[in-house]
Amino acid sequence: MTRMILATWLLVLMVAAPVSAEPHWPDQGWQVTPTSLAYDDLLEALREAVEAEGMFVVTEAGPTEAAANRGITLPGNRVVGVFRNDYAVRILRLSVPAMIEAPMRFYVTENDDGSATLSWKTPTHLLEPYVDAAGKELETVGRELDALFAAIAQRATEESK
Template sequence: MQRFTGLLSIFLFISSAAHALEPRAGWVVHDTDKSFDELVEAVREAVTTAPIAIVTQASASDGARAQGHTIPGNRIFGLYRNDYARRMLAASVAAGIEAPIRLYVTEDVDGTASLSYKTPTTVFAPYFDEGGDALRELAAELDSVFAAVSESALAD
């Protein structure tokens, strides 16, 4: 019985971890009908027409696969641009730790995928006292850029 309970606990943990992200303060979460691979490609395509670039990528699922494990797909895209970085750093050097701002694609248990991100305003909020209006304006501009990238990636 203990073995069954242990296996059940592991299964419940894995299945709950693979569900769509829950909405949370400062986050935008979009559930989609797209598969994980389709949504990853849609994000890449959306960025090509946006005023931002993919400057980093990371994927725990790719790393797990390389080690012989299978976990639900996930990919983090770090999006930014050098002129955004210069403006951010002119306003707040401390805010530099937040760049690039991330967009997150996760595979859901039903085979679809979700697209989520913390709004740039949320990401930079801890630095607003130091960065003032310049950082607030940059964050608002980036909120619009991230919304446009998401809208484009989600379009059919």
């Protein structure tokens, strides 16, 4: 009986526990762009921007819908994996271990006021641990991807400016 009460109490705490209202983003390697766009609008704008910049959405994952199926309410939260095969081939030729970083991801999060934030780890930050072994060409690939990710973010958030 005590275990059942404890389990019920833990479930209540998990359902009632708020998500941090103001996330604290890491200082290094991240780009964070608050917008005035609603979560669903930013997510759609991101998908369109990815395509417009010649990249592809290859994965999407988020806990919001699955949590709702369990009776837990979370703000919108989606990780969108973005990549392109020519970059995969280039990275693999330079460093097999570096390919674990693909697809590189954007993160769309819903804010308390209904707006959304677009954030991502920069490709140069993700690839940096592999540059010493792979060579400076991997750094060049990272800078190219940095420019593409910045262009995608600019295009996705331009309505909010």
